[in-house]
Amino acid sequence: MLSILALVFSLPAVGLIWEFQSYRLTDPFAAFAEPAGLMRGCTDIPEAVALADTLQTRALRIERYMESLDAKKAEIAKAEAALRERVAELKSQKAGLQSGRDGATQAVRNDIDRLIALYDQMKPAEAAAILTNLPSDFAAEILMRVNPETGARIIAAVEPRQAALLTAEMGARSVRKR
Known part of the structure; x- marks a missing residue:
């Protein structure tokens, strides 16, 4: 009797498990x-x-x-x-x-280098006459770039007042570069 009851109750459970497994295996989503x-x-x-x-x-x-x-x-x-x-x-x-x-x-x-070379070759008195007619910042830049000996001769040929301005401009230029 007990085995018959177990069979009766287990058949539906096995059927549900079988249906659930086939459902999960075919398409989980x-x-x-x-x-x-x-x-x-x-x-x-x-x-x-x-x-x-x-x-x-x-x-x-x-x-x-x-x-x-x-x-x-x-x-x-x-x-x-x-x-x-x-x-x-x-x-x-x-x-x-x-x-x-x-x-x-x-x-x-290159142009500036040629200009500096030109001033290096000029006589100091001629270079001084030209530099006094240039703007002071430009003239100071040229004097800073020429050969120091040539620059010293050119400044010596410039009027003392103009030479002082050019020297001050050259000093200010050096300070600005720092």
Whole structure:
């Protein structure tokens, strides 16, 4: 008698376990994919039906939101690529401008070096006459760059008042460089 009772009670339990295992093996996400599977046996309860509808609506909203996030991610990636491209372009332009500036600066230095060489070759009295007619900051710059002996002879040939101004300008120039 006991074995018959055990068989009667165990058959439904084995059937439920078998159904649960086959359900899990076939599609583990079926409950999320099909709300109808969740509603099996509950269609006569209005609250359960309303809850299922609400959940389905929310699932659709989430799906749409995720799609919009993916679209925004794509837009951001596209904008990042455009920005990287623009930065690379600007860097190349900056390098071109820098090399152009370096060339222009070198040309100016070459011109100044030729001018200094010219003043080094002049007679001190002639150089002094020209320097007194130049702006004092420019004349001081020339005097600072010429050979010190030549500079001393040129300053000696300049009127004492003008020589004092040029010397003061040269000293101020040295202080500004520090």
